[in-house]
Amino acid sequence: MPMSADESTGKSNVAVIGLGSMGFGMASSLLRCGHAVVGYDPSGTAAAKLAAIGARIAKSPGDAAANASVVLCVVVNSAQTDAVLFGGSGVCPVMVPGSVFISSATMAPSEAKRLSSRLAERDILYLDAPISGGAAKAASGALTIMASGSPDAFEHARHVLDAIAAKVYRLGGEPGIGASVKMINQHLAGIHIAAACEAMVLASKLGLDLFTVYEVITASAGNSWMFENRVPHILDGDYTPRSSVEIFVKDLGILEDIARAERYPAPLAAAALQMYLATSGAGMGREDDASVARTYAALSGASLPSAKPAT
């Protein structure tokens, strides 16, 4: 039976759908741990890179999932996840009862519940498992995973989670809880990036030395994980996308949808979302999310450090 992990070896047949920087890193961590990996991505480049380190490459999500006991879906949002499951050549028709679908996309809790219900009709397990950490931690198998789902889903996914994560939070027995906690993280992260940009560009407007301000703030009560991580992009004048503006257009958009449905006022998230929208609207949607600083600069005439010349 190829449909469940071989408990004697702890090795699984894993399909990884979506080979962006996160999915590729997770697939490479799985290979390193000895799992058999079949990858799928619409981009031939990412697929070829994964083939070069030992994975089999499939022609469709369904093809990838054909012999997998675990399908790990690392796409951008619930619409893409839905297409991977139920679209043409999707994975749902070929997954067998008792296998597990691990969903990593950030999405509304209601979407996680809907997808898991549809899979439950066919006795396919669903793990609501958003990730935090970034490409480097994905590549080293050191992600943080905020997961919820049935004990069976956790048990069946165990070896895969062990390979990709340094820390797995088991947040509850129902899909949707993982998605909710991830939304709370994105709520804060999205505000903190925009706040870092708002404050640093004001510092420039006030004539302060931005490198000194960075040093002082990172040692003071105004610090945040995002301030520490994103402000160096501003100091370097380097807006190469590590994580793009569009990610927070999406995630704070989902957040505001949830808040509106809950009749919950979230004015800080709403203000931050406007700044991501303005930055995307000005043509920087696919650039680094620290580009919000360039919007503040454009709106105020402040100057920012320019990129270092290539050497």
Add this chain to the structure above:
Amino acid sequence: MPMSADESTGKSNVAVIGLGSMGFGMASSLLRCGHAVVGYDPSGTAAAKLAAIGARIAKSPGDAAANASVVLCVVVNSAQTDAVLFGGSGVCPVMVPGSVFISSATMAPSEAKRLSSRLAERDILYLDAPISGGAAKAASGALTIMASGSPDAFEHARHVLDAIAAKVYRLGGEPGIGASVKMINQHLAGIHIAAACEAMVLASKLGLDLFTVYEVITASAGNSWMFENRVPHILDGDYTPRSSVEIFVKDLGILEDIARAERYPAPLAAAALQMYLATSGAGMGREDDASVARTYAALSGASLPSAKPAT
């Protein structure tokens, strides 16, 4: 000459004006380091406490400053600092040329410049030296100080700064730079507290376990210094003021004044300020700044942990 530090011993006569939690802690750190301290506070309680650990207590700011080489002013804002300097029984008329006035209040950079100019007319040195750290660090002599002023002012204040701070940032030769950097810190800190409240109350509205959310977020990219520090107050249902709502009504108010004068849009700070205003307007101005969470709860019907019964 009692007017300058005794360089052979490094001990100064220091007047500490304002004996709230910060000023009291700084005064006690000075005593511990062997400086002669004269304290002044309108509250007899704070003064009596300081007398009990070895300080002389004065009847007015001017009385306190009469033989001091250093005056350390730890009041709330520029208006109080102005009154300490130039009001009835103020310190300016009794300070001698070459002595130094260390100003710790958070204020607009323009105010720091104005006060220093007035003292310069009388050859009194001015150190623009806002503080960060909180009462515990004040008491242990481990504050962070964001200071600017002339080399003479730094030199003359050196032994006092050594006694009260773990870290002194020398930000430049002109008063106003310290005030500006402190405003950037407060800009971020004020947003981060409000964001922490907005996100945690939404988490409650979504039915999440708040203790688990705190554990996950503090290990994730959504973390901030303020999230980590203030959310425990929400989890404990304990709104005893460590730092009050009114502090951020004041500081984000100054920030928005500065931003308006600079023609700088600061929508996140503006949104956060509204939440502090609403919290103060609802009667919680003197309670802990984590009370902003109670405003979000009141506006959304979310529940929050209640205070533990006194034991």
